[in-house]
Amino acid sequence: MIEKILLAVSGLGHAEEMLKNLKEIPSIGQAKVTVLHVVPSQATSAGMTTKLEEGDKIIANAVEYLGLDPSRTVTMLRQGEPKDVVCQVADEVDADLIIMGSRGLKRLQAILSNSVSQYVFQLSSRPMLLVKDDIYVKKINRIMVAYDGSDAAKQCLQLALFLLRDIKGGQLVLAYVNKNLSGKQGEVALAAAEKDPVLAGAIAEAKKQGVQTRCVTSMGKPGEEICRLSEDMSVDLLMLGSPDRRPSVAKSFVDIDRLIGSSLSDYVRVNATCPVLLARTVG
Structure with a gap:
């Protein structure tokens, strides 16, 4: 039932921990994983180059931390508005589950701060696993x-x-x-x-x-x-x-x-x- 997972990363955090725990479950261990990092538009080409290089490192660190099987893993570095790109990629890979980190912002605060996770949930019909920055991720039991x-x-x-x-x-x-x-x-x-x-x-x-x-x-x-x-x-x-x-x-x-x-x-x-x-x- 969960064969394709989209992991949106912004730097090593609880979302990666969550996926690592999920991958220990036999029913989900062989799922294909797409690791996505989105770089918003930058004011200068030099700024974009720097952010793209940082993005490459973020993806590489996530893949190394998770110990993912290269034959069942796709990495994507995209440019654009993060909330739009995450939804687009979820459709592209036909994800059964989206995993994202979340700052846990309250309603109006989420709108004013352009909360990516909140908007993705609003715009996507796919199951979404949110992992807040301030929680402790445990083994799933x-x-x-x-x-x-x-x-x-x-x-x-x-x-x-x-x-x-x-x-x-x-x-x-x-x-x-x-x-x-x-x-x-x-x-x-x-x-x-x-x-x-x-x-x-x-x-x-x-x-x-x-x-x-x-x-x-x-x-x-x-x-x-x-x-x-x-x-x-x-x-x-x-x-x-x-x-x-x-x-x-x-x-x-x-x-x-x-x-x-x-x-x-x-x-x-x-x-x-x-x-x-x-x-x-x-x-």
Whole structure:
């Protein structure tokens, strides 16, 4: 399911660490990797030459650090607007997953500072793994999926099971946040969770693939609760679905309302204390 990965690099950082951990997972170990560095336009030709030379070094350092198989690795040094180029290259290589570093800027701040990761997520329909500068990247063992039964959540579930089925001792955590939830909050016994109409199908799918599963439920503001639960459960990777609500005519424009409004994915991207994989269903 993840056969082609696009890694956008700007210098050795947590995105490279994340990919190194992912490559240790058997189901993803043989994936083809494109390592991309984008050099923005410079005022002078001398400045561009310098930046291109720096870019070559950044790519070489990333490839050396990751120990990538040359036969399954492509390196690209491109010029242009980073957020546009990343989207273009993702389409060129038909990436199943984009991995990028993120400064974790808040909504309006992300717009004003021209946040590359935020815009790429807005403009691309491909799953995107964001790794903030201020988090600790751990070996992947426990994956939380924010699950509400939506198509986007189901896509995340399939990605999580794809990774976990080959991880010895791997664990899936299904987190269900419901504003109208009544009764027990916190971890729910699997037998009880199997009776929940939202969680039952996900649990059955995980069982079919032999993946150990735990369930936690909560009520309140979804973004805050998802971040809290992921920290309480010490997860190594958080997966969140983000339905694309833009009409097809507006696919080429950034959804400013989502950027400065109450976007769940944006809140989690900024506040989660672990790497976040955002997946979008396109209508």
